[in-house]
Amino acid sequence: MSADTALEVTGLTHSFGRRRALDYCSFTVPVGAVTALVGRNGAGKSTLLRAASGLLRPDGGEVRVFGEPAGDRSLPRIGYVAQAAPLYPTLTVAQTLDLGARLNPSWDAAYARQLTDGAALPFAARVGMLAPGHRSRLALVMALAKRPDLLLLDEPLAPLDPVARTEALGTLMADVAERGTTVVLSSHVVADVDGVCDHVVVLAEGRVRLAGEVEPMLAAHSVAVGPSDAISALGGVEIVDVRTAGRDATALIRSAGPATTEGLSWHRPTLEELLLGHLRSAGLQPERKVPA
Numbered sequence: 001m002s003a004d005t006a007l008e009v010t011g012l013t014h015s016f017g018r019r020r021a022l023d024y025c026s027f028t029v030p031v032g033a034v035t036a037l038v039g040r041n042g043a044g045k046s047t048l049l050r051a052a053s054g055l056l057r058p059d060g061g062e063v064r065v066f067g068e069p070a071g072d073r074s075l076p077r078i079g080y081v082a083q084a085a086p087l088y089p090t091l092t093v094a095q096t097l098d099l100g101a102r103l104n105p106s107w108d109a110a111y112a113r114q115l116t117d118g119a120a121l122p123f124a125a126r127v128g129m130l131a132p133g134h135r136s137r138l139a140l141v142m143a144l145a146k147r148p149d150l151l152l153l154d155e156p157l158a159p160l161d162p163v164a165r166t167e168a169l170g171t172l173m174a175d176v177a178e179r180g181t182t183v184v185l186s187s188h189v190v191a192d193v194d195g196v197c198d199h200v201v202v203l204a205e206g207r208v209r210l211a212g213e214v215e216p217m218l219a220a221h222s223v224a225v226g227p228s229d230a231i232s233a234l235g236g237v238e239i240v241d242v243r244t245a246g247r248d249a250t251a252l253i254r255s256a257g258p259a260t261t262e263g264l265s266w267h268r269p270t271l272e273e274l275l276l277g278h279l280r281s282a283g284l285q286p287e288r289k290v291p292a
């Protein structure tokens with residue numbers, strides 16, 4: 001594993017009973033990358049992040065974090081926020097920060113205070129009484145104040161209103177800019193990650209559908225728009241997904257765009273078009289079940 005690799009996932013496989021949540025997933029995340037882990041509900045995002053945090057022992061495969069197998073030794077370098085932002089409801093915000101300081105040798109109390117103030121979190125309020133968005137911001141503060149090298153965030157933006165979402169992303173990106181923190185954040189809202197991530201991993205039915213750097217990925221795809229007949233007549237290109245509306249169709253194509261077909265207009269996909277096209281086409285695959 002290269003010293004430039006923060007996270008290396010190899011052949012990761014895990015099942016819950018007969019349900020295969022992860023099916024031989026492999027990808028790497030470079031140090032300092034901001035990676036969006038995108039997939040529909042039940043795609044396996046949380047299971048993958050739990051395995052990466054070392055809290056779930058997978059049935060097969062391996063996760064390495066900065067070269068170490070995910071587990072007790074990698075934990076001090078990881079800030080992990082699980083989906084429900086688990087915190088102690090009877091503690092106040094101040095007590096929660098104190099606990100963070102006691103449990104984490106690398107805790108940065110000044111930074112914790114700055115982030116808490118920035119998120120307008122009331123120090124004296126009990127965590128159980130906070131609005132879900134505030135709880136989620138506090139969970140993010142807890143993860144960041146540990147000063148981790150790798151942040152694993154499971155749907156961190158879901159409970160936040162649009163203003164808080166922008167603020168939380170700003171906080172995150174400031175940390176990335178200042179310390180070069182590697183971030184993997186999961187989302188099923190594609191628009192949330194556009195403009196934030198430089199890498200993506202698309203998960204569908206427990207399988208990695210697409211993984212890598214955003215820019216080359218966008219450059220390797222095109223969107224063709226025009227009459228359905230002309231789209232159907234396209235040859236020599238891999239059509240990832242087609243949507244029809246009346247007589248017209250829009251197709252996501254894995255190619256930089258031949259642009260020779262009459263009657264079609266071509267453009268480079270947005271990240272949203274790219275991800276939605278791959279997610280939609282993956283939805284056509286049969287559900288994965290572990291053989292009985």
Ligand SMILES: Nc1ncnc2c1ncn2[C@@H]1O[C@H](COP(=O)(O)OP(=O)(O)OP(=O)(O)O)[C@@H](O)[C@H]1O
Pocket residue numbers: 016019020021039040041042043044045046047048083188
């Ligand atoms: N503890 C569990 N017991 C049984 N099945 C589980 C468990 N955790 C996850 N699963 C199943 O494994 C699959 C993947 O779930 P996972 O929570 O990892 O997906 P996800 O992509 O995070 O979904 P969401 O976006 O809805 O949170 C789903 O079919 C889910 O029902």
